[in-house]
Amino acid sequence: MTLFSPMRVLKTLITATAAAGLLAAAGAAHAQQGGVLRVSAIPDEAPTELQRKFKPLGEYLAKATGLKVEFTPVTDYAASVEGLVNRKLDMVWFGGFTFVQANVRSKGQVTPLVQRAEDEKFQSVFITTKPDIVKLADLKGKTLSFGSESSTSGHLMPRSFLLGAKVNPDTDLKRVSFSGAHDATVAAVAGGKVDAGALNISVWEKLVEAKRVDPQAVRVFYTTPGYYDYNWTVHSSMDPALKKKITDAFLALDASTPEGKAILDLQRATKFIPTRTSNYSAIEAAARDAGLLK
Known part of the structure; x- marks a missing residue:
């Protein structure tokens, strides 16, 4: 006759729980791999x-x-x-x-x-069609489009460099808008909806190469220093x-x-x-x- 042993039952439960956990993990891994x-x-x-x-x-x-x-x-x-x-x-x-x-x-x-x-050394560009905008300080009193509010190269870093140039987008500009995407920023500037825009340099170069924007009509007037992106x-x-x-x-x-x-x-x-x-x-x-x- 086998005597009831609480310790033996506890060990059995621990072993069973561990085995179930291992099986579940293996099943999850298998599901992921397949x-x-x-x-x-x-x-x-x-x-x-x-x-x-x-x-x-x-x-x-x-x-x-x-x-x-x-x-x-x-x-x-x-x-x-x-x-x-x-x-x-x-x-x-x-x-x-x-x-x-x-x-x-x-x-x-x-x-x-x-x-x-x-x-490792990504950059943003500021673009415009206006001949009187040649540096960041010239944006005071003007309208500007960023990309998405959560964009690194289309908002955060351009905003940071503006602040570094003593230009506060929220108080020094006539109006700030958000296009939602880099190519939309270019379209807003080219279409005259805003005086200037800030976007990712890679998308800018791609649009120029694809001849989707005329760099003589819409020009880069400021390129930021590099940053991780x-x-x-x-x-x-x-x-x-x-x-x-x-x-x-x-x-x-x-x-x-x-x-x-x-x-x-x-x-x-x-x-x-x-x-x-x-x-x-x-x-x-x-x-x-x-x-x-x-």
């Missing part, structure tokens, strides 16, 4: 352009990870932050400021994996093995191969490099100084 990688990006350009840019990259990542890669557009910058923080998205192309917002919002539960080499970020709970696969895939992109060149050209990158949270400390400080991050 499921879908949900990817998105801040909507800093038209949705059709974001889809076009991502398509070959998505196909490349699908081969590298063995997962089905789905690009899910979001309506605004805040939705990209909330999507990753709440784990409705697995990976997001963030600007520096949206990364900081996601990091603060999640209490450090997001991980930046890679950035373009160009994002965009990155690909995942939720920190992602399986470490999957994080490594994604990181390695980005780092392996090589412009000397047809596939690599096509992807890098669309991403306007020479190559991707590893990044880390500390790279964005200056952006966090700028956001707090500007009162854009509590």
Whole structure:
């Protein structure tokens, strides 16, 4: 006859609970590996352009990870932050400021994996059609369009450089508006809706190259110093093995191969490099100084 032993029952329960936990974890990992990688990006350009840019990259990542890669557009910058923080998205192309917002919002539960080499010293440009605007101080009393309120290169850093030039956008300008996207800012300036605009230099150069804007009619009158900007970020709970696969895939992109060149050209990158949270400390400080991050 086996005597009842409370200690034996407790040990059995602990063992069973641990085994159940391991099985659940294994099941989750299996589901992730055999499921879908949900990817998105801040909507800093038209949705059709974001889809076009991502398509070959998505196909490349699908081969590298063995997962089905789905690009899910979001309506605004805040939705990209909330999507990753709440784990409705697995990976997001963030600007520096949206990364900081996601990091603060999640209490450090997001991980930046890679950035373009160009994002180590990214820049913004100020554009205008007005001949009397040749420096930042000339914007006093004028109208100006930023991009999205949460844009690093279309709002936060341009605002920071304006303040550094003793121009307060909220008190010294006639009117400040937000276009929502970099290409929309260019359209607003070209169409005479505002006297000037601030946007990401990469989108500006792409629009000029595509002859979608005449740089003689709409000209750059100020280019900012460099700062850290965009990155690909995942939720920190992602399986470490999957994080490594994604990181390695980005780092392996090589412009000397047809596939690599096509992807890098669309991403306007020479190559991707590893990044880390500390790279964005200056952006966090700028956001707090500007009162854009509590």
